[in-house]
Amino acid sequence: MVLTLAVMSFIIFVLVEIMPGDAAQTVLGQSATPESLAALRESMGLDDPLYIRYGRWAGAFIHGDLGESLYMRGVQINTIFWRKVGHSVILALTALVFYVPLSLFFGVLAGVKAGKLTDSIISFFGLATMALPEFVSGIILITVFAIKIPLLPITSIIPIGETLWENLNILVLPALSITFVMFGYVSRMQRSSMITVMNSDYIRAAVLKGMPQGYVIFRHALKNALLPTITIIGMNMGWLFGGLIVVETLFGFPGLGSLTLSAIKTRDVPLLEASVLFITFIFVISTFITDMMYAFLNPRIRFKRGEV
Amino acid sequence: GGQKDAEGTQQEAEGKMIIRIADQVPNLITPGVWDGQVFSLNSSIYDYLIEMDAETGKLIPALATEWSSEDGKVWTFKLRKGVKFHNGTVFTSEDVKYTIEMTQDPDMGHLKKEDFAVVESISTPDDFTVIINLKEVLPTFMYQMTDYHMAILSSEYDYDKLGESAPMGTGPFMLKKLIPKESALLVKNPDYWQPGLPKADELRIYFVPDIDASVSMLEAGDVDIVPQISPIIKKRLEVSEGYNVVSPYQEHRYIAMAADREPFDDNNVRLAFKYCMDPEILGKACQGTFEKDIYYNETPLLNKHEQYKDIPFRGRNIEKAKELLAKAGYPDGLTVKFYYASDHPYGNEIAQTLKEIAAPAGFTLDLKGFPRDIYLSQYWMNEPLLLTGWGGRTDPSMMLTLAYHSKGPWNESHMNDPEVDDLISKIKSEIDDLQRQKYYDKLQEVFFERGTVINIQVPYLVGLSNTVQDYRQPVTMITQLKYACLK
Amino acid sequence: MKTMFLLLKRNPLAVLGIVILFIWIFAAFFGPSFLSYTYTEMDMDHQMSLPGEYNHLLGTDALGRDVFARIIYGSRSILTVALMTSLFSSIAGILIGFTSGYFGGLIDMIFLRIMDIVMAIPPLVLAMVVLGILGDSTIFSLTLIVSIAYTPATARVARGALLSCKGNEYVDAARIRNESHFFIMFVEILPNTIGPVIVEITARFAYSIMMIASLGFLGVGLQPPTPDWGMMVIENKSIIKTASWTVLYPSLAIASLVIAVSLFSDFVSKVMIHEK
């Protein structure tokens, strides 16, 4: 994992290096002259060779210092970063709370009723939500729940002087648009694994042991059918935490996604490093947790080492 | 709108007037090194020596109460007394000196370095007088002090370290809280030198990168002011009640045709391109309506500048354009890449319209729109055909030196015309107004004949909730929020 | 072939998907010749006119361009890019996944690690960085980026498919004939993995449509005036309240195409299962 992060951090440095433009350019914008650019680059330390910059950054990073933003001079990334991370974590968890039970429930339902009308309706609905890019479904949600029926705030701005906790309603629409995207994906996944499991020999055996249908579904099928879905949910965790660029931009949500986006736009390498590494970290961690969950639900893996 | 009103009264009940603004740009505030866009924050924290009247365009005293120069070389500024910085230090001539000297700081890359290179020396005979000696005659020098980069800084404050996290000036509002990339809270400066100002008690500025989200906030009553909206949003706001879209000033959109690159090195091609123009269509594309007198000319000047010479529009003439192209050796037309910043207001509208109207004459425009940062770093100044946005300048000469003198730092169209150079220097140093206007007239004729620029002027647009009064923003682009208030 | 028809008869949704898909393909090929407007033509007197008014079937946008014409023309670029990305990412994915799975060991480990890293970067971030490097959002560069972003996933599928075939004895039989690795991978194994790979390709097809649209949303999509559907939504999303048709119809177009492709892909996987 450390290796992954190290490689990743270096790749980011290199990529931003070959990207045209740099932080100095974005700071100075159109008024930039070669001279002013050079001066600013020097004061930002952009003149040093890549490996020195990387070394400097990495050295500080190891000590927990995320460095200073290039674009916002004098601003320590540590002072702004964790706030946005916190927001994104809350948003991600809200979204999880929305979409996981929903898509699992409907996925299981569709799987059990495979081929029936219920299944077709759920599947089609899942497809339809999946087919809309986030910004389209987001716009639809805004139009319906914020403009036509003014129930929820249109944008997810935290009023000055307040915290996210006092404004939980701003989470709803972004979380719902994530739910839109994920619902179809996860429920379809769940449906197909449910079908596979329901057609398996051991389910047949359980039914022919005289177990009632509901019991068979919940005790025998579900645990096994959840396995692939859990993997899918886990694999998307990284995306959920940091890849929400589109949703966050659309709603003006002050989270990691929009921070990452602005870091790219301003070539703010240390900020981009912090964001992407955090996302990668989440990705790696959630993969790890997924594996653990997988093992917990799947004894075949749990006892892979040792035992019998 | 209704929701907003309810909140407005609520604020009234608290007895505070709070103006809320959604700004698109992230906070970047160190004076001198920002790309001039985040005005609500800076122009509220800092003050300038001279202000411009938003209505009349006249210069009015601010931190300087008087300014004068006999010969255009030695300038004397008398400073206002009793002004304090937010941290309590008294504003003196040292601070002005410091601010101007900062432009030449080699470590900083100050954006006004070029303009202030003419400063020979600065002396401060007393705490409230500054004398500036220039190297050459420059009758328009005082205009430089209205520039948004020239916010007056305290000589005793460490801007290098604190400029981004705790910016400080003498301005009408003081920064109370800043959450980078999210929001800023400014409160009234109780000791502001201008009696009765600022009118508002608090400014709340949200940094919202997506313009649609900002406008949605306006519509939902979450903010009162959204600067820099795009024309398409203007159309959106115009159809509903409760908002105003104001355009405090005009900006340039220059189409720069590089004078030293194929195909525009041939004036026939430039002329052919000019003959394709249709101000009416361009105006409609940008604005939905057409106001002929403001929108179009072929010189670097704004039509609104008093120096502008009203040369009649040459008229759209495709036949003529084709003829000129043929003469230049392109009887079958030609393909050129057209570079522009796609995320800049009017960029897409102008680019797409140009493509459409230039096509019949044989110009095939290959549109290349990029995010502004990429456009500026990669293509600007390098490509033969560009669309660039320029803010208006208080005095047209400022623009001429920068962008049309052969040695101008931002000579994007690679203009290299001795006559133009000559006229520009004459304009710069001529003290006599009448004589200067003659040079201006001549210059504009030259541009009409063989210039490298097509100048489409577009309104800078600000969306306001209609409770906002006295939103003032002159062509210096500095928002004078101290005047603004809520009904 | 006959079973295909019978399967179709049983799956009205698949029929729907295929019909929509055909409509779009037809529209892309022949649509423009039936139109009275081009996609750039500006009807400056009728900006944002309602659908049906002034001879504009689906209305016009803020620049007075015919929405219907733009949607029809737009089917070309979107089908091209989506097709190319799914093709590129599958070719690259197959090459990488096959090499990785076939040789196993260290190569496999390195490839997997690299793919993990690429997958850990949010695809949009990756795309924006790479687009920044390439400089220009052309159909080609977009294709390249979306392909890069999707290659790891495809590679994993291809690798999985290869591994499930690799154990088959016909591979052993080929080995002890001393066939080249290339022959075994691409002549012996590839045709047999085509099932899951095709399903993956069709799924990618839908995803790339969405990703290109999202890139447009972030301002790095195709160049205007290309009538890209995602870009049409984005260009006009500000006026959704006043001229909803400018957003609605392109969104519907995206959704209908993605749904059609997904239904088709479901159908393909059904056929694949049936073939077995």
Next chain:
Amino acid sequence: MKNRPILEVKNLDVVYKTLTDEIVALKDINLQVGERESLGIIGESGCGKSTLFYAIMGYLPSNGNSTGEIFFKGENLLEKGQKEMMEYRGNRIAMVYQNPYSSLNPSLTIGYQLDEVTMFHRRFSRKEARKVSIQSLTDLHLGDAAGIVHRYPHQISGGMQQRICIAMALLCRPDLLILDEPTTALDVTTEAVILDIIGELKEKYDMSLIYISHDIGVVNKVSDRIAVMYRGEIVEKGSQNTIYQHPDHPYTRALINCMPRSGIVKEEVRLNTIQGYVTRRSAAETGCPYIARCEKKAHDCEKGYGLKENSPHHFSACTRAYAVDVPDRERTALKKVEENYDEEKNILKIENLYKYYGRQGKKIRALDGVTVSLDRNNVLGVVGESGCGKSTMGLTVSGLLKPTKGKLFFDGMDISVSWEKRTPDTLRGIQLIFQNPGRSLNPSFTIETIIGRPMKKLLGIKSKVERRKRIIAILKKVDIGEEYLNRKATHLSGGEMQRVALARAFSISPDLLICDEPTSALDVSVQASVLNLLGDLQQESGAAYIFISHDLNIINYFSDYIMVMYLGRVCEYGRKDEVVGPPYHPYTEALLSAVPDVDPSLKKRTIRLEGSPPNPTKKIGGCPFAGRCHRQIGEICINVPPPRVEFSDTHFVYCHLSKEEMQGISS
């Protein structure tokens, strides 16, 4: 019928709707099972055996539809809803399936899966249920029952899993137990143990039993009466002895005759075959289902076809099994060709071969010092339980695996390297036939490519025309018509595929053919024809065979020499008559006793081999078989490697027993 019927199936029809047409899976089935009676049902794959029992359980696939009546203790099960059926399933009728591993839920403990049965049907508390579960495991001779309940299915061996499934089925003391091929997936030795236990339990619990299998030998071991199914119909039913001794239906007779059994060897008689294979039956079809494959068919076969009681308790749909108007097909013997002496006789020599899988520290000793040699034109049969290293030996010889230690000589040449380093001639000379023909032929190639490719690659025949000529010739030899040239392998039946695989191997005239269980995936009737073909081809080409199988009957039928393997080592080697008759290695003895016999009169004592072979990752000092050996003589077996005891030039055994002791073992 001796007893009151407990189950009565009347006029049962089952139809499956598929995409293209309707398949008649069962047609007009009439069956009774009496109390305490055991009924065996035999038939080839696809005859509808499983369908019959899903119909009884009321659990047909969703596209299946049944009509008729099924009375269980007087109640018509077909009229019951799913809810009511719950009362019967697992409680009064229980079922055991072919594949124990896939019928146990992988994510629940064994105990949980056992307990729930009694908790539901008997409303036992968790504690009571657990007690009963452990008891029932103990009844099945599972040691450490209390420990097993905490394990998960993947943690126990296949044989144990199947015993657990049986225990589960018996928890509620059902009146009827249905076993659907419960031992097909298991080793012969395990199979023998399970069959033994089933017989024992039947007596103990007084229940009725239905035993489904395609192997008449297995059915004979446990059933009183036998019903023969063919393409959805019961074509013959009667007592065990009648069916074996005097089958009335030509299908029954053919089926019995195509099984290799003790006493039959290829030099003496070729196996009977049934041409063609079981096809699906469409709704339009009427009359005799067997007519397409019947040897004894006559012009009036359609007339009067239908199940009749021809003699007491013996029903048959046809009585032409021994009809004389159509003579029996002659079953010629395979005459061994004269040996060719101008060449070196020996073709393969394996010297002290070791093959380890896995990494250091967790090595799996798949081959642990095997020495054997094989002459031209001879067949070496290799038997042993699953996992004893048979395939590994084959793969090492073929070059797919590189030996860890030891030497291989092919035709005098050292070939102890993997395929990359072998000469094209060696690669050509050694060919492999795999167990699963479906997986050994590339499904996306045509038959022509499949056979042509090795010709091009190893014989260097560049001309397509030439290749095609040869392909047609070789296809003809394996009885496949020219019209198959452009077909894909997936469109062939299992038997056809295996014949194509043979054609591919023989197209380049190999000197040594390794057959790794070439027939165990095939139906008995097809197995016979493939075995015959293998024999013919060998005779013709003079190639030597390594013939791997776990079925001693087949080995005995087909080989010249037999090698018995256990845990990567050789137990016994010799000419086949030397190996199958005493003196034996105790393991050979156990294997022989476990082989189910087709002839029900040949009752023999089964030696129950408990447990499974030891973990191959552990190094074993003594005799690997010691732990399970019924003739173990003490510590020496565990600690000292067994010596090689030679009985003749060609016959030796590795065992601590003395020559005399071994000779004393009677058959």
